[in-house]
Amino acid sequence: MSDAPKADAPKPAAGRAGTKRELPEHFKAYRHVWVVIECEHGIVHPVSLELLGEGRKLADKRGVELAGVVLAGDALTAAQVAAAAFEHGADLAYVVTDPILAHYRNESYTRAMTDLVNSYKPEILLLGATNLGRDLAGSVATTLLTGLTADCTELAIDDEGSLAATRPTFGGSLLCTIMTLNYRPQMATVRPRVMTLPERKPGRWGRIVEHPLNLTEADIITKVLRFVADRESDKAQLAYADIVVAGGLGLRSAENFQLVRSLAEVLGAEYGGSRPLVQKGWISADRQIGQTGKTIRPKLYIAAGISGAIQHRVGVEGADTIVAINTDPKAPIFEFAHLGVVADAIELLPALTRAFRAHLSVNRLAG
């Protein structure tokens, strides 16, 4: 949304948004929920599976089918990806297999997607908000001249059967629900870890619909010269960590961030921070936790000196246990934390590090 209207009190925005126009006739034929299954270098991105879980709920509410969209370079990959889709809830899979699709490129993937949409007409199309997903979603939405809502934190079907996509707005202070009432498909992207991974049902299978890619390599101008993989050690594994310790402005200085890392080390945890810390250069961007950083769902999340603005909240709400340490008893983080401690993180973090270290080593010695 580039220009959301001024927010009123929590009632629906008056005027245009309140009047629902009739869905144009030709869009009424659009049915079923699709999820693009993102796969690069043979690995299915977990976000696509998370979206299948969510897509399942939407499809059930609509009484329609759930489909996975598979774009692959060879038949084997296509089969593996389709299998993953079925095992996580898809009823059918639309498959486009062509060597041209072996590496992601905007032109080829956009063409394949728009072709599929125009041929089989889904009412809802979901993609993960990854670099690939975002690169692709904007092109597809613009080609189809339909609505796209990015980085949604919640998806639902409203009483009239339309997709209601909710996301933070105004820098994260509020949430807004966005709809595409008069165009199809209704498109939405969701960041990794926002939705829960559905249970895998091994051996579950569905229907496959194959579709050709109506392109030749000569048609595509962009070439992939090579792919350089990241070194393992460089990667922050925040998104899938079981325990995460994070720091915010309450730490008051870059030096104090070391206290977060020390506690994380004792717990074998990942560490991260809120957005202002990245802006100040105290931590690198890949360790930012929050709406525009990483969404995490750890078993334990310790937030030290973080105020808990909604921007941050939506990135951590899925954690099983949230422990908040903040000197301000009215800090928003206490509205969604499970355990609260009104204390100075600069004092408490080292104490916690000592306590855990002692407890874990004593018990280890004991046996």
Place this chain on the structure above:
Amino acid sequence: MIEERFDAIVVGAGPSGNAAAYTMAKAGLKVLQLERGEYPGSKNVQGAILYADALEKIIPDFREDAPLERHVIEQRLWTMDNGSHVGMHYRSDDFNEERPNRYTIIRAQFDRWFSGRVREAGAVLLCETTVTELLRDTAGRVIGVRTDRGGGTAFADIVILGEGVNGLVGQRAGLRPELKPDTVALAVKEMHFLPRETIEARFNLKGNEGVVIEAMGTITDGMTGTGFIYTNQESISIGIGCIVSDFTESNRTPYGLLEAFKRHPSVQPLLEGSECKEYVAHLIPEGGYNAMPQLYGDGWIVVGDAGQFVNAVHREGSNLAMTTGRIAAETVVWLKRRREAMSKANLAEYQRRLAETFVMKDMKKYRKIPDFLHHNKHFFNLYPKLLSAAAQTWFRVDGVDKRTKEKQIFQSFRAGRKLTGLIGDAFKLARSWR
């Protein structure tokens, strides 16, 4: 280097700099204005009160589109002890005039508006540009400035220093001594947001009427300083400050004082339910006339806070800033028209003109006050307590006859200060006041 030569370079886009740049640009001079902040007003902090009289003399029709909060119809002066206050209020419908006399404003918005007018008048403003030093010729005359941008020199006939209380450029150039901690106060301020209706109900206001509260007493914990509460349209500005040397000696912090001030039983109900959305700190010149540096020289003039132009007693500063800026500009224009050089001898005209205005007259009148307050801290501690106690004795109806009450009050003052002390204080205050 900027190839073009300017008639004047103005350092700073606060009230004094804007007043100067506007006046000169309107008179057709070529003006370059340099502001170190991201935008005009970003480095400025004030209560804030706008004095219409000073601004009318520069932009007569400012009311048309200047961002104004409330026009002041009531002034309250409070002396406070820890649990109560004795106040003097003046409210009059006379202040609901067609061209109100004082307004509360929000500096960030107001300065940007003022700056817009300055640019419309033809001055060129560069932000995020800090003047690092004054450039001089071999005779020692100031001929321009160097800035922190690449190739950052610019030349002009006169440099007007509206650089604010710190006055670093002037200091580095040897035009003034270093700022002394007993001539400047450190003040902190918060903005608390409340719905209009709440503000109007609590302060008994209609429409855009506003209230100003100036407070002193035990709120500054024995240090020389004052507090304030101003009503804006949808927020309340509340702040407190003390002389820096007093802070250094004591153990208190400005923020600690502000927290206590907000919790005071006379203040807390006014802020109830509000949300604090901004916290700023700033230095205020408090040295008065005796701390004023040399105001002009060959090729340079000082205006605004950089010249210590603050009336500590009446808490006026921005009007002095605008007036000194305007008069400095008028002096420059006058010299230009007569094709005279911007020499120290010629620029003495600036101080002569100032002497005829309220600016110098008020500064001179109160020149003994800073020293007086410094050596009479009991005005901030003892007297407010005595006053409060006296008031309670006086107003409490408890069967004690009035004559006994009067005696009690008198005795409490004598016990507190002794007769000699009381008389001495009266004398000293009268002398410093005149």
Place this chain on the structure above:
Amino acid sequence: MHIVVCLKQVPDSAQIRVHPVTNTIMRQGVPTIINPYDLFALEEALRLRDRLGGEVTALTMGPPMAEEALRKALTFGADRAVLLTDRAFAGSDTLATSYALSMALAKIGQAFGPTPIIFTGKQTIDGDTAQVGPGIAKRLGLNQLTYVARICDLDPDAGTISVERRAEGGVQVLETRMPVLITMLEGTNEMRRGSLDEAYRAARSQIVKWSAADAGITELAKCGLKGSPTIVKKVFAPQARAEKVQQIPVSDISTDALAANVMAAIFQKQPALEGDLLRFAAGQ
């Protein structure tokens, strides 16, 4: 080489507050800034210009006060600034925005010279959607390169460009032909400071102002609210969670005792976690 950079003026979201009572956004005094991600695009464009010669034009679609953002762009060293402003654009979502911008970009190409490279920032801090760049690319038929970390090679005569693009788990090195649309990743360069002379010239420059008509936009139905398939149904504050936080008492105990209580509370809520941690510690 004529390069265009699309910039957006946004409220400094770090300073946006929600009114505690009425739930409205308090824009009062919230300063506006150039979307920080766009600055990386602008700096990259300026570097290319310095290397290869040519001009950089900055383009912004916004209300009249977006002029400030463009003036800043000029201060950084852009050669020209165009403000696309019209009431018809109010309420535009990303589809309507990409339409208006692409029309303006086409017009810029006609008026000031062909544009082989158009830059945008990765996303905006107020919208966060990253959709407008790809939208523009699609409408103008530009080859699209997003999340670019580095421009490796550029051959103006052959019309080719190769870049490093950030993908999942690594970097794609892509080569394509101009005209291209590039969205720059953050942290790829450091914004320069314009010289005093550049700042001075910028302050005195005229910013080109275009209405929808000036930009050649005739189909107003594609702009503003009318041209936006997405609509905001409602805006609301997040619900307070039903289950209240369990506050661990902090008064009158030492920090170490508090830490011990916090640890105990964590293990009480997550008994399995203690086992996991012990196993982890054992393995250390």
